Amino acid sequence: MEVRFRSIFLVVLALLNSSSLIAQEPVKAGTLIEPKVTRQDINEANIDSENFELGLLVGVISIEDFSSSPLFGLRAAYHINEDFFIEATYGQAEAGETSFEVLSGGAPFLTEEERDYSFYNVSFGYNLNGETFFTDNLVFNSATYFTLGAGSTDFGGDERFTVSLGAGYRLLLTDYMALHFTLRDHLFNSELIGKEKTTHNIEYGFSATFFF
Amino acid sequence: MLCLRLKSGGHKVKMAFQNPFNFRFLLLVCMWLCTTSALSEELIQAKVVEPYVEIHSGPAGGYPVIHVAAKGEWITVLKRRTSWFKIITADEIQGWIKQDDLHLTESSQGQPVKLFDGSFASFSERDIEFGMLGGSFEGTPSLTIFADWVATENISAGVSVTQALGDLSESQYFLVKAQHTTFPEWRLSPYISLGVGQIRTQPKANLVQSGDEARTSDLYAVGLGVRYYLAKNFLVKLEYNNLQALTSRDENEEIEEWKLGFAVYF
Missing domain, CATH: 2.30.30.40 (SH3 Domains)
Structure with missing residues (x-):
């Protein structure tokens, strides 16, 4: 049985080989070998589009009245056109102590859990496209951008409606990899240390993102 | 196959590079692999x-x-x-x-x-839409993100998540919705929607010290909206929703909500 299978397999193999040999035309000396390039028709589906951007964010956030803390987060963006984009950011930090808590050494305003600071926001961004010349020959595409967005901040045991205003600089190391330097103000109302007021929480961020 | 076998033992890799013939062979194999992959690639x-x-x-x-x-x-x-x-x-x-x-x-x-993408012609052939709306949820600021699957020209199904942050309480709700557009061929077109979901409301921490006052209720929604095809793959949406929260109290809670936002489609 096995012998029969093997012989059938060999016959098939031999047939395939011979047919491919017959099909081959003799190559003339000096003939250029043209690469077999099959050209695809152009449509939306077969062009790789890279409008999404995803990356990690690290930085420092100054939480009003609660000192500054390191910040870690995620950043995603969708580029609508060359000028506008939509950006979503999520970040986490842990708030420090107020000067009162440090100086008086008294009872803390917040519990450990309430000191966890996290936020998300969705922003509209506007690009000022440009180029950055590090030297005469080392040139990268870049953009300075402004963002305006809204979201929520979870801090002091409550979620707070937050408006964010920002400016950033995007340096495109390659077509698909970018570095960002951002400065953003998160504004929300807080009554944590008494009277309700609008707080400004300034974030300095550095992020690395990939386009896909 | 060859690469795998070479990688499996550092010893073998060393052998391959010590012998110039082997090294050349390896190089040839690599070149062959590169050229065949480049040639077989379909160019646009x-x-x-x-x-x-x-x-x-x-x-x-x-x-x-x-x-x-x-x-x-x-x-x-x-x-x-x-x-x-x-x-x-x-x-x-x-x-x-x-x-x-x-x-x-x-x-x-x-x-x-x-x-055709990024044109009104492609709009009718879209499969999914996602976007964000901001607005007023009984007078408090709210934010909604949503994703819709466009089943037919007229009908789409979707999910949305909303967070409303007031001075007294914070509400979060999700809805599973069906939408109907009567005139899909219009650039500015009205639509109606019906949805079911759940709402969770939590009073602010400074109002309730115990913090266990959060309540969850079932939610029904009837909505009316207009969408406008702006440009490229971009829509603007304006929505009014009337929500009924089925509370455990004597009366159901009626909530009115206005939202304005944008969507992108693919």
Whole structure:
């Protein structure tokens, strides 16, 4: 049985080989070998589009009245056109102590859990496209951008409606990899240390993102 | 296969490189692999049919023109960012051309290149939409994100998540919705929606010290909205929702909500 299978397999193999040999035309000396390039028709589906951007964010956030803390987060963006984009950011930090808590050494305003600071926001961004010349020959595409967005901040045991205003600089190391330097103000109302007021929480961020 | 076997033991790799014949063989195999993969790749090419096409250094109109592809020249399309296309010419010059300029080329079949996406024509063929709305939820600021699957021209199904942050309480709800658009062919078109979901409301921490006052209720929603096809793959939406929260109290809670936002479609 096995012998029969093997012989059938060999016959098939031999047939395939011979047919491919017959099909081959003799190559003339000096003939250029043209690469077999099959050209695809152009449509939306077969062009790789890279409008999404995803990356990690690290930085420092100054939480009003609660000192500054390191910040870690995620950043995603969708580029609508060359000028506008939509950006979503999520970040986490842990708030420090107020000067009162440090100086008086008294009872803390917040519990450990309430000191966890996290936020998300969705922003509209506007690009000022440009180029950055590090030297005469080392040139990268870049953009300075402004963002305006809204979201929520979870801090002091409550979620707070937050408006964010920002400016950033995007340096495109390659077509698909970018570095960002951002400065953003998160504004929300807080009554944590008494009277309700609008707080400004300034974030300095550095992020690395990939386009896909 | 060869690479795998070589990787499996450092000893064998060393052997391969010590012997110049083996090394050359390895190099040949690598070259063969590279060339075959490059040759078998399908190139997306187009021929310039107008006098010239401008090639920019970056994917935006402001970037300088660094080269032009002349009539009759073949260009290979590498990738796309928004409505800009990264191309490479036969002389290996890379750059970006805009979508309007790509329409000045023809395909290998001799057909004029025309991409329909980012036009109102493609809008009716969209499959999914997602976006964000901001508005007023009984007077408090609210934010909604949503994703819709466009089943037919008229009907779509979707999910949305909303967070409303008031001075007294914070509400979160999700809805599973069905939407109907009577006139899908209109650029500005009204739609109605019906949805079911759940709402969770939590009073502010400074009002309730115990913090266990959060309540969850079932939610029904009836909505009315208009959507406007703005440009590219971009919509603007304005919605009014009437929500009924089925509370455990004597009366159901009626909530009115206005939202304005945008959506992108694919």
